[in-house]
Amino acid sequence: MAEVTQLIHHYLRHNKKFPHVLCPGCGHGIVLGSLVRSIHQLGLTKDEVVLVAGIGCSGRIAVYTDFNTVHTTHGRALTFATGIKMANPGLKVIVIMGDGDALSIGGNHFIHAARRNIGVTALILNNNIYGMTGGQSSSTTPQDSVSMTTPFGQMEKSFDIVELAKAAGAHYVARSTVLHVKLLDRIIVTALERPGFNLVEALTPCHTQFGRKNKFKTVVDMYKWYKKNALPLDALAKLPEAQRNARVPIGIFVQEEAHSLEDRYVMLRSRLQEGAS
Amino acid sequence: MTKKKELTEVFIYPDWCKGCGICVAFCPSQVLELGPDGKARVIKGKECVNCGFCEYHCPDFAIVVKTKPLLKNYANHAQQGQKAQPQK
Numbered sequence: 055m056a057e058v059t060q061l062i063h064h065y066l067r068h069n070k071k072f073p074h075v076l077c078p079g080c081g082h083g084i085v086l087g088s089l090v091r092s093i094h095q096l097g098l099t100k101d102e103v104v105l106v107a108g109i110g111c112s113g114r115i116a117v118y119t120d121f122n123t124v125h126t127t128h129g130r131a132l133t134f135a136t137g138i139k140m141a142n143p144g145l146k147v148i149v150i151m152g153d154g155d156a157l158s159i160g161g162n163h164f165i166h167a168a169r170r171n172i173g174v175t176a177l178i179l180n181n182n183i184y185g186m187t188g189g190q191s192s193s194t195t196p197q198d199s200v201s202m203t204t205p206f207g208q209m210e211k212s213f214d215i216v217e218l219a220k221a222a223g224a225h226y227v228a229r230s231t232v233l234h235v236k237l238l239d240r241i242i243v244t245a246l247e248r249p250g251f252n253l254v255e256a257l258t259p260c261h262t263q264f265g266r267k268n269k270f271k272t273v274v275d276m277y278k279w280y281k282k283n284a285l286p287l288d289a290l291a292k293l294p295e296a297q298r299n300a301r302v303p304i305g306i307f308v309q310e311e312a313h314s315l316e317d318r319y320v321m322l323r324s325r326l327q328e329g330a331s
Numbered sequence: 332m333t334k335k336k337e338l339t340e341v342f343i344y345p346d347w348c349k350g351c352g353i354c355v356a357f358c359p360s361q362v363l364e365l366g367p368d369g370k371a372r373v374i375k376g377k378e379c380v381n382c383g384f385c386e387y388h389c390p391d392f393a394i395v396v397k398t399k400p401l402l403k404n405y406a407n408h409a410q411q412g413q414k415a416q417p418q419k
């Protein structure tokens with residue numbers, strides 16, 4: 055097994071301060087490992103990959119890895135990524151965002167990137183909270199749960215990222231938890247192999263800002279919660295209907311073929327050039 | 332991936348370990364514990380079944396599980412009475 059950790063070290067920027075800044079047990083670190091393994095598995099060189107990150111604890115991932123990296127502004131990572139992909143479609147563009155980043159401040163960019171089918175992989179690290187800024191509720195904070203800004207419980211309904219991505223027209227939609235890390239590796243690899251907009255949601259625990267306030271004594275309890283409640287789609291289908299609602303489905307929800315925006319642009323250009331000659 | 336016991340050696344880098352306890356809680360063979368310094372440490376290395384859980388899930392890349400190809404070779408050698416072949 056030793057190759058797993060050694061491999062990750064090969065992709066880290068060792069001139070940055072380690073251990074990284076994330077809290078003990080923060081699932082974002084597991085996503086970082088999964089992402090590195092997935093990129094390595096596809097045999098991509100460091101120069102072929104661009105990580106575009108928003109702002110948040112999740113965005114720190116880009117700082118620590120030795121790919122082309124752009125640490126952008128809060129909520130706008132997808133717009134930078136769209137520009138990069140249109141300018142140089144040969145690059146593998148991966149966008150790392152928190153739930154607050156992608157769906158609260160950046161929600162508009164998210165639905166339109168999905169609708170346009172721009173060829174980037176959006177990796178949303180969903181910890182149900184604004185981690186970096188002190189635990190304000192985000193649009194994925196579950197109803198009734200406690201946060202710094204909802205001390206008596208969140209009144210609003212939360213977004214289901216998978217459902218939102220589906221409705222916005224994404225052609226690849228997948229979800230895993232960081233506990234189910236082999237599944238996470240698998241869905242990231244598939245996403246990176248595909249053209250068009252690919253959505254990968256990683257459920258990742260933030261004990262510091264969310265778990266503590268919501269009856270999880272330790273971060274390990276949050277991982278145990280994933281173990282108990284997250285269920286692959288095929289296993290979920292076998293459950294009696296009444297029991298399904300309480301579970302968190304994981305796996306691949308949508309996988310369809312369609313031309314990406316940058317491909318359509320090339321096609322349009324050659325059509326117009328043919329017409330002109 | 333071998334599932335045989337005693338063919339691995341588990342290393343923890345205390346400088347990188349933050350003591351979150353994920354590896355300790357989920358190791359199927361109770362190989363690890365949190366020491367008095369709050370960092371993970373190996374207590375029953377021989378029980379490791381090389382499942383890889385700890386290495387895949389440590390958010391801080393502080394664990395390495397090394398297989399012992401040499402030891403495995405010697406085991407085969409003793410069992411089969413043949414010359415040990417280098418591991419591929």
Ligand SMILES: Cc1ncc(C[n+]2csc(CCOP(=O)(O)OP(=O)(O)O)c2C)c(N)n1
Nearest residue numbers: 109110111112128152153154155184185186
């Ligand atoms: C335009 C703008 N508004 C607000 C902020 C402050 N801010 C920084 S990170 C963040 C939220 C981070 O939460 P999330 O995206 O869920 O990532 P996490 O830290 O949980 O990984 C906010 C509101 C900012 N940097 N820029």
Ligand code: SF4
Nearest residue numbers: 076077080111185260
């Ligand atoms: S505050 Fe939450 S998201 Fe940020 S590093 Fe800590 S555990 Fe992770």
Ligand code: SF4
Nearest residue numbers: 348349351352354389
């Ligand atoms: S999972 Fe990693 S950081 Fe957490 S206790 Fe184990 S070795 Fe330390």
Ligand code: SF4
Nearest residue numbers: 358379380382383385
């Ligand atoms: S590889 Fe598996 S059995 Fe061995 S120490 Fe890690 S979690 Fe325990």
